[in-house]
Amino acid sequence: GDSVTQMEGPVTLSEEAFLTINCTYTATGYPSLFWYVQYPGEGLQLLLKATKADDKGSNKGFEATYRKETTSFHLEKGSVQVSDSAVYFCALSDQGNKLVFGAGTILRVKS
């Protein structure tokens, strides 16, 4: 079945550092790919998405490119802030709108 693997955390960075969170997927079809973010004590909210190969999703300085050849959707940000501290989930939807999530990566940004 479909699956998502993302790098384990926690990831601890200093403010203004470069961020990469790796995400790879396995799917039988042509899935849509997502990054969701969960701030402490809250539900998940969509950060960005890409629906076909080579699409780049971007939002709030975060970017991720749908790479079909490497089955990857790595999340990047050039300069993180303390307010980016959260849990980041990579996810895919292949059949209908059923989401398959990775385990989540905790990001901690120190000032």
Place this chain on the structure above:
Amino acid sequence: NAGVTQTPKFQVLKTGQSMTLQCAQDMNHEYMSWYRQDPGMGLRLIHYSVGAGITDQGEVPNGYNVSRSTTEDFPLRLLSAAPSQTSVYFCASSRGDTSGDEQFFGPGTRLTVL
């Protein structure tokens, strides 16, 4: 718009008790779903609904029932709670059933089963 609302926020049950987790959305979304979040496992789909009167099972449906009598509401029932159902439960909704549609999540219900 309140978005997706869930009640209660916290609940403690004893093994064998029953309860219903409530979920409502005011965005007129057709698609609604329930996930559970466990440490190190991300979120897993329990049940989903593509419209009023239509429900189906997700990845981990055992021990849970759902119904969808209105577009707005999608309650999740635990008929006989077990410690393995200790988790954080999230309800989500989206406009349609198309891969790529953004899903909107509620704030979650933290359930502990003793």
